[in-house]
Amino acid sequence: MTFSSAKYGVAPEEERADIHILCEEYGKYNHIDPAAFERYQVKRGLRNADGTGVMAGVTNICNVHGYIVDEGERTPVDGQLIYRGVNVEDLVSGCKREDRYGFEEAVYLLLFGNLPTKSQLIEFRTLLAQTRELPDTFTEDMILKAPSPNIMNKMARSVLALYSYDDNADDTSLENVIRQSIELIARMPTIMVSAYQAKRRFYDRKSMYFHPPRAEHSIAQTILYTMRSDKVFTEEEAKLLDMCMILHAEHGGGNNSTFATRVLTSSGTDTYAAIAAGIGALKGPLHGGANAKVMEMLGYIKENVKDWHNDDEIAEYLSKLLRKEAGDRSGKIYGMGHAVYTKSDPRARILKANAMRMAENSEYAEEFKLLEAVERLAPQAFSAVKGDKKMICANVDLYSGMVYKILRIPPELYTPLFATSRIGGWCAHRVEELLTGGRIIRPAYKAISHLKEYVPLEDRG
Structure with missing residues (x-):
């Protein structure tokens, strides 16, 4: 990896040599003995010695259940994923039994805490459909003019850019954050597909195509309709994608991307910065990647x-x-x-x-x-x-x-689809953190460096 310094007259070979020297310098002064973590009882990864997570908060949103602790011993059990008290398996099977789409219902449940009535669900789906479009010129200015080889980075940048299009971006009141959350949940599929099209054109040298979404489509239908060149998909395909999105919508406050969202939220920052942090965390190959x-x-x-x-x-x-x-x-x-x-x-x-x-x-x-x-x-x-x-x-x-x-979804969209699903959970946790957190999240790190005397520049070797 090198810096782009050709405009300064530095040859790539010289540049790589310079970076190598700097890395060697870093290595001289930055070793940490792995034994130090045990010596100071550091819970690496915020995990306890028995593999359980360090307790960092309480939540009403989700319960991830995978074992029972009895007298200090962990007993494995079949896992359960509970959204606001509702087993996700029941949510999936209910939608399947009634032959309907359920992701929007899952998002409503996560955001507001209860399963919607039929009329509430219709109104919520209508609101999401009305909010899918990106601001005027946003696609051209923020996506097409600066395509990214990785869709996740472009999604994070686009979410941050939406701050500039929001006249009330820094307001952290419940009403405003709910409004921002709904807009972001609705727009994430549009951002994802647009970023993918730009990537196809610029990096893959293939045709790009933009299909306006249809108001009557669910989010899963919208993704397949706008992603495919011929706009053709089957109901079986769309309902399978919908089911995937339900399963990916939330996974507790302790997962890396949700915790990142809550950490940023606890600082009082805006919604766009907090959600962009979640996207950045989810990109990692040890998480959503x-x-x-x-x-x-x-x-x-x-x-x-x-x-x-x-x-x-x-x-x-x-x-x-x-x-x-x-x-x-x-x-x-x-x-x-x-x-x-x-x-x-x-x-x-x-x-x-x-x-x-x-x-x-x-x-x-x-x-x-x-x-x-x-x-x-x-x-x-x-x-x-x-x-x-x-x-x-x-x-x-x-x-x-x-x-x-x-489902014939290209590999570069696997993790972005995860993000497009998980944003419902991120937004729910942001709201909960704003209303119940009350303090900035700030864990401690043990400093093990030693004091050194300052040496004047001309006296350094």
């Missing part, structure tokens, strides 16, 4: 495992991944393991069942079976390589990328 990394990992497995039906060969390759001998050399099996869920992730259970149904008798059937093999064999690979006997399960990312692939 993991769904794309799963599909990348699947590509490595397909390329290097000759017999996709041979468990021994698959298990050996998974061990190579863990030993940093294969794949992206991260030492991770993406899509496996979770900070809270132990026995099962309810989102993975639901996605797996629906992906299986759509993958059967399709071109994706063998790939899906390969993912199933990863889920089945990864725990024993962890045990063999890491010596870790704890129970691990597939998380939502193991199957969400496959669902998106079945």
Whole structure:
């Protein structure tokens, strides 16, 4: 990685050498002994020694339940995801049973705390549909003129840019923040698809197309309608995407992106800055970016495992991944393991069942079976390589990328779709933090540096 300094007459080779020297200088003075974290009882990652999270707050919005603690021992249980007291599995099955879209209902539930009545849901969906359009010239000025190779960065920049189009941007009253939240939830799909089109044109050298959204469409329908060149999608496809968005809408106050949103909110900053922080956090491959990394990992497995039906060969390759001998050399099996869920992730259970149904008798059937093999064999690979006997399960990312692939959604939109879904949860937590937090979130860091005498510049070696 280099700085763009050609205009100053610095050759790239000289530039890289300069950066290398600076990095060596940094290395001389910035080592921290890993033992220091244990010595000062630092809870790295804000995790307790037993793997549980450090308690940082209370919330009415969501409960992520994955184990029971009895006399200090954690007992794995099938995971549950509860939105405002409503089990997400009941929410999904209710919408499926009634053959309707449910993401807007999930957002209403998260924001306001109760399931909407039929008339309230109609009014809320209408309000979202009326707010989808971006401000005049916004797409041209903020998206097309500065395309990004990564859609998440463009989404974060666009959210920040909307501050300039809001006459009351810094008002943190409940009424104003709810108004801003609804506008952002409605506009995120538009921003995402527009950023994708700009990326296609500038970086992929392909045609871009902009379809005005239709008022009668749900958010899931709108995404497929505006994303595809022919605007054609089936109800089965749209309802599968809708289900994915329900499952991604919220996951408690402690997940990285939601916590980032609450941290910024606690400082008193504006809605746009707080939500942009959530997008930036979700981009990371250890968080929302993991769904794309799963599909990348699947590509490595397909390329290097000759017999996709041979468990021994698959298990050996998974061990190579863990030993940093294969794949992206991260030492991770993406899509496996979770900070809270132990026995099962309810989102993975639901996605797996629906992906299986759509993958059967399709071109994706063998790939899906390969993912199933990863889920089945990864725990024993962890045990063999890491010596870790704890129970691990597939998380939502193991199957969400496959669902998106079945829906013909391009890989660069996997994580942006996650963000477009999760913004409902972020906004709900922002409102709750504003109304109930009361203090800036400010944890402590132990300083281990030693005092040094100041040396005049001419006396330094």
